[in-house]
Amino acid sequence: MSNLVSKYKWILFDADETLFHFDAFSGLKLMFSRFNVEFSLDDFAAYQQINKPLWVDYQNGLINAAHLQHTRFTHWANKLSVTPQHLNSQFLAAMGDICQPLPGARELVDSLSGKVNLGIITNGFTELQSIRLSRTGFQDAFSPVVISEQLGKAKPDVAIFNHAFSLMGEPEKRQVLMVGDNLHSDIIGGINAGIDTCWLNHHGAAVSDDISPSYQVSNLTELQQLLLLS
Template sequence: MKYQWILFDADETLFHFNAFEGLRLMFSRYGIDFSPQDFETYQEVNKPLWVDYQDGVISAKELQHIRFQSWAERLNVTTQAMNSAFLDAMADICTPLPGAKTLLDNLKAHCQLGIITNGFTDLQQIRLERNGLQDHFSALIISEQVGVAKPDRRIFEHAFSEMGQPDKAQILMVGDNPHSDILGGLNAGIDTCWLNPEGLPAPEGIQPHFQVASLNELNTLLFA
């Protein structure tokens, strides 16, 4: 095993993140049938907010507030209550990606594992606990807590501090998002592996060290 540390993104790298199904479940608890058209309208607001969050333009709290503002006004509840209800629903439907548990079980015996996520705090620990993975990770770095998001190199520097400043040549970052996970890892001076199940071309200027189509393929690559 070349690496002493392997860092993972969480959403769509280790865990399924089906926002539509989570929102459907959350809104059903408010007595609302959340439609695909409702989801399209939500994403028109939500997607640009995530870009602004990753770029450091807005905070986690601002993202959480703005994305549910119109719905909160209609339902006469706070945006904070809606955001918590959404994260609760996401935890209820969360499952690991195929091969995740096997990969993490195999790696645990050979190196230390960490998560660096731009996802929000309320979802992370409960998701690990419900899937029996809470003891696999030595570092859990959450952008909401650090105050900066991937690809900002400062969240990686914070992680390296939490990890005891290991040799960067012995750290691998694995993620599905080239703009946050891969660019972030490259900016921080560590090796990167893009989980790219659709076989998309790499964005201009972003060149991962490795590409895999699945976590099973990553398992094979790391133990080759």
């Protein structure tokens, strides 16, 4: 019996909360500690009130990456008398310092290497992705690594998927699987691009009626079993 992975020539992954743990609060705490500032949960809540809507606008193509990165730190930049760009860069450096693969990520990547081509399509930012791939030893496992900031288009825009397909040599779409934790950017994006999708549903959330991922798993170990043991 052939396993599911033999159906695909390519598996594309999201990065944040799909391959890598993304603990923004810990990253911000570390970054602000380097400015001798005690960053509290209340501070984080205020930051997220600005940050979260910016991410929605970014995914919807209403703003670019630079606008998002600068606007979310304008308040703190004024407070600390530095530029928003400097704070954003320090934040990404701190996130790089605390980066960890999600449980099961290394085993999954190791088990798939040599059986299927692996790529990344991420709405995350270049400065963090390259540091993280290097520090986790994943940089040789994934090609292409398509980063929305570099392209100027973010998931779910089909343009970022088409760009990836061109770098992949235009594979047959039925041989491509997109894996991600975000129903809007990863799953709708993959569906609109005409490929199979796997929703990494960490928290057991309900699927909305109008979104139908091809597969659903709750963690990366389950994904490994789905691909290699099914």
